[in-house]
Amino acid sequence: MATIRDVAKEAGVSLGTVSRYLNGYTLKKANMEKIAAAIKKLDFKQNYLAKGLKTKKSHAIGVVVNALTDIFAASIVTSLEDLLEKNNYELIIADYKNNIKLLNEKLKFLYSRNVDGIVLFHVEQAVPILKEFRKKKIPVVAVDTPISGFECDTVLLDNYHASVEAVKSLYKIGHRQIGIISGGQQGYVGSERLRGYVAAMKKYGVFDRELIAGGSSFKDASYDATLDLLKNNHQITALYSTNYYMTIGAIQAINKLNLRIPTDISFIGFDDYDISTVIKPQLTVVAQPVAKIGREIGKIILQKITNPADLNYQTKFFKAKIVWRDSVINKNF
């Protein structure tokens, strides 16, 4: 393997000049060309281990997800990886399996591996190790959920208005008894989506506490909640379920009850992945701009890495969009 020493010799310049070339300092055109040629000829690759040892930077970004199999996280990381790798950052994946204790361990691991930045999916509460990252000025970006007890850049969906839009759309086409399968109050995402729903329902004067079900954002809880809700509220004409996995549970319950969508009940789901087009009828859903979100995360973290003194933490919101398919009926006709 060629080193910068070899490159310097080949190009006929000094070692320091090559280093400055590699790190983007200005130098004479002639020298730049000679160095570029030498690098090509020798097939020189920077040794990131050596560089990192010196600079204390690893050129690696830790990405910590609640679950690798979570399609939401996976689809965001897909576009994030793209951008980061183009900027010569590698992406180290850690999966904390929705377990807060494991989260701290995984972060410690990443800390010991000198990551230059952290992307944290879906974390409600600060964990101790985050302070160490802050001390070392390693940027942290929170995704999907703001971290309570830790200030950092944050990328969120505008969950409140996503729900408002969903309710508004249903109301406009004649629905009044709109049920919600909610993730509950304890989580940020769940409570925001619920808040938007409540606000919109109240605004239209159709709010009724009995129409709210759920309490956890997983499939099984959603199944139970949907079963309960629909058994006891035969007047419900439309159901709004508030994330992908809850949609799965809700649909299972609707199937169990032998209700037909949209004849017996209209349905609007959240997140647009596999199931929305495979069940019959295809599902109308509230969709998140995951590719955009991934790119934004990348931009932020890159910007903060190059400018670690910037203590100005921002929260960026993205708008959801409704994708219309066949699970919602227009009651005005």
Next chain:
Amino acid sequence: MATIRDVAKEAGVSLGTVSRYLNGYTLKKANMEKIAAAIKKLDFKQNYLAKGLKTKKSHAIGVVVNALTDIFAASIVTSLEDLLEKNNYELIIADYKNNIKLLNEKLKFLYSRNVDGIVLFHVEQAVPILKEFRKKKIPVVAVDTPISGFECDTVLLDNYHASVEAVKSLYKIGHRQIGIISGGQQGYVGSERLRGYVAAMKKYGVFDRELIAGGSSFKDASYDATLDLLKNNHQITALYSTNYYMTIGAIQAINKLNLRIPTDISFIGFDDYDISTVIKPQLTVVAQPVAKIGREIGKIILQKITNPADLNYQTKFFKAKIVWRDSVINKNF
């Protein structure tokens, strides 16, 4: 940050002794204890950058997937990550987006980052950079598909027998006209699954070329193929689709044709993820033991890293299992 120098001083031993301690050499019990205490007291963490510079090992494993959002890859990587991290290896993710050209680039990137091993999902053909990995004795494990033109450890599903079992089960309960939505002959997985189907159908004397459809393993192709097949072969009583995304397409087509499962047609899918329990009726599928597969990959790569001289490449097969639900009808009753 404490260095091994600090640890040595604190423990009252020489620097070399600490290094030997950290690398698992034998030393006096008394010294081990003193060093352990010092490490704890100073909260010492090895610097992997420095260690890597010296040893030319990064303690990182590159994982190259066709798509991060591919639930099959994601669920395997979930258990792989667990095992590797416990052994102090980090996992660098690269997503080649089903693009062979990009694959070579991503591998080059990982090569330049000194990964100690590579896990390659779903690659049919060798790419040039693999030779460099071989030269440096960096182990490569192929998953899901053997790499033609490159010898390495390989972890596969026994696709042939998975199909044989599927057909056998259907035959036993009275099905004779069993259609298949196949990924086609060009890919390994697809052709193996097809081969098993053909062998079994012939064995039972019910083979008919007309019952075979498909040619690519993606959703849309499967949709088209299923539509064609079912339009022209009304006698088909059961359909076997041969991966998760093809199952999605096939179900969409069945819905489009307004056929009911299992009354009009029985259905057996492949891979057991979200959709199998969300559509009505729930799907009977051929399921892969993904957690086991992930662990096996980890074991192999760890073993090969510790013993790079071992040129004995093995192929390990896993058995699929049928998960019975409600999409298949017993015609004997």
Next chain:
DNA sequence: AAGTAATTTGAAAGCATATTCAAACTTTAA
């Protein structure tokens, strides 16, 4: 053409670790 500004040089130090070696020290076995 002279003066100023910009770039390059060569050498050296440093980053945290691993490994080597002969010499010194301990432990074990006879």
Next chain:
DNA sequence: TTAAAGTTTGAATATGCTTTCAAATTACTT
């Protein structure tokens, strides 16, 4: 008690890169 075997020591060298510095060279201005 002694010899043999096993550990540890301290110092040195190496890994590939960045950064520093005064001195030297080269490039622009007027």
